[in-house]
Amino acid sequence: MSEKIPYVPIAKPCIGEPEAEAAKRAIMSGWVTQGPEVAAFEQEFAAYVGADYACAVSNCTTALHLALLAVGVQPGDQVITVSHSYIATANSIRYCGAIPVFVDIEPQTYNINPLLIADVISERTRAILVVHQMGMPCDLKAILDVAHQHNLPVIEDAACAIGSEILWNGEWEKIGKPHGDIACFSFHPRKVITTGDGGMLTTNNPEWDKQFRLWRQHGMSVPDTVRHGAKQVIFESYPMLGYNYRMTDIQAAVGREQLKRLPEITERRRYLAQQYQQMLADIPGLKLPTEPDWVKSNWQSYCVRLPEKCDQRQVMQVMLDAGVATRRGIMCAHREPAYQIEAWLCGSRECQCEKATCDRLSESEQAQDCTVLLPLFHQMTQHEQDYVVKVLKMACQV
Numbered sequence: 078m079s080e081k082i083p084y085v086p087i088a089k090p091c092i093g094e095p096e097a098e099a100a101k102r103a104i105m106s107g108w109v110t111q112g113p114e115v116a117a118f119e120q121e122f123a124a125y126v127g128a129d130y131a132c133a134v135s136n137c138t139t140a141l142h143l144a145l146l147a148v149g150v151q152p153g154d155q156v157i158t159v160s161h162s163y164i165a166t167a168n169s170i171r172y173c174g175a176i177p178v179f180v181d182i183e184p185q186t187y188n189i190n191p192l193l194i195a196d197v198i199s200e201r202t203r204a205i206l207v208v209h210q211m212g213m214p215c216d217l218k219a220i221l222d223v224a225h226q227h228n229l230p231v232i233e234d235a236a237c238a239i240g241s242e243i244l245w246n247g248e249w250e251k252i253g254k255p256h257g258d259i260a261c262f263s264f265h266p267r268k269v270i271t272t273g274d275g276g277m278l279t280t281n282n283p284e285w286d287k288q289f290r291l292w293r294q295h296g297m298s299v300p301d302t303v304r305h306g307a308k309q310v311i312f313e314s315y316p317m318l319g320y321n322y323r324m325t326d327i328q329a330a331v332g333r334e335q336l337k338r339l340p341e342i343t344e345r346r347r348y349l350a351q352q353y354q355q356m357l358a359d360i361p362g363l364k365l366p367t368e369p370d371w372v373k374s375n376w377q378s379y380c381v382r383l384p385e386k387c388d389q390r391q392v393m394q395v396m397l398d399a400g401v402a403t404r405r406g407i408m409c410a411h412r413e414p415a416y417q418i419e420a421w422l423c424g425s426r427e428c429q430c431e432k433a434t435c436d437r438l439s440e441s442e443q444a445q446d447c448t449v450l451l452p453l454f455h456q457m458t459q460h461e462q463d464y465v466v467k468v469l470k471m472a473c474q475v
């Protein structure tokens with residue numbers, strides 16, 4: 078290799094001139110908070126995923142909070158979800174005063190194991206919150222079967238899954254249609270497209286969409302866009318407790334440009350993931366991600382399970398020393414100090430497990446401890462990818 082590679086980052090947003098121009102357009106219009114750009118972004122987003130309604134909010138965590146409220150989650154209720162996710166998933170349940178009930182994952186896809194759900198349903202269960210982890214769609218068919226049997230709503234944490242697809246009655250459909258009741262997306266820079274920060278709720282239920290719009294704006298009866306354009310004096314009222322969960326027009330203008338790039342970004346990510354699958358196939362003991370034939374991931378993250386003899390921290394350090402950034406596997410919320418024993422359950426009864434480790438979540442814990450996320454981003458060159466592979470091979474031999 079002639080060219081020296083100083084540093085390969087884990088991710089890099091695909092963002093530039095068009096987004097900067099769009100932000101400028103919003104700024105120069107004089108209307109910078111939630112307004113016409115947000116409305117246009119919502120329409121374009123809904124059309125892209127095939128949903129009836131899309132409502133933009135400040136981030137995916139606030140989207141999850143509103144989704145749980147909309148399906149009626151109240152203090153003391155239980156919500157079935159995974160511990161093996163970014164902590165926002167479980168936190169959103171606690172914002173409602175409800176208790177997360179953690180279910181283990183499938184080791185191949187890192188998604189919720191649908192066979193374990195029925196077991197933890199109790200009379201206090203109010204909803205199921207599933208995650209399309211790292212952009213890989215979870216087994217929605219099996220999950221919806223269980224949910225329908227028990228008359229429970231399903232919320233999809235699709236934070237990472239914009240552009241991912243699932244085979245549904247013989248047709249490829251976008252995640253976010255939604256296939257459950259409500260899907261929630263993130264536009265954090267670590268995701269596939271970004272607005273700096275930002276989130277989106279999609280649903281086919283007009284009542285919920287109306288609720289989201291009230292809640293995100295303090296429960297205000299008349300949006301300020303309407304008052305601003307009115308010829309007559311209007312006084313607003315606040316019939317309910319709301320929040321400030323708005324997206325700004327500057328963010329939405331950027332998001333509209335990002336959405337235009339999404340097909341190209343998704344295609345490129347799929348190509349790079351395919352390349353990894355081929356180039357890493359011959360590392361003994363290394364387990365590559367599995368994509369079931371009824372889904373198409375957007376490969377928000379590319380996760381490999383290390384050979385048993387390898388130490389995760391050591392592999393990551395060797396790679397970092399060689400200029401390749403990695404991340405350890407997805408975290409487990411139940412192992413964090415913020416999740417003391419009383420904050421979660423792993424079944425319908427109180428968990429008897431030690432703090433920070435749980436027999437019933439062993440696949441989740443192993444996934445956190447034994448996997449590594451490799452660099453994957455739109456601008457990644459062949460040269461950079463070859464280098465990552467070379468360095469990983471070296472690190473696995475140390």
Ligand SMILES: *Cc1c(COP(=O)(O)O)cnc(C)c1O
Pocket residue numbers: 136137138139162163165166208210234236237262263264265275276
């Ligand atoms: C990133 C992420 C979130 C949080 O998204 P924000 O927009 O940062 O609030 C929630 N769930 C999952 C699975 C995520 O990866």
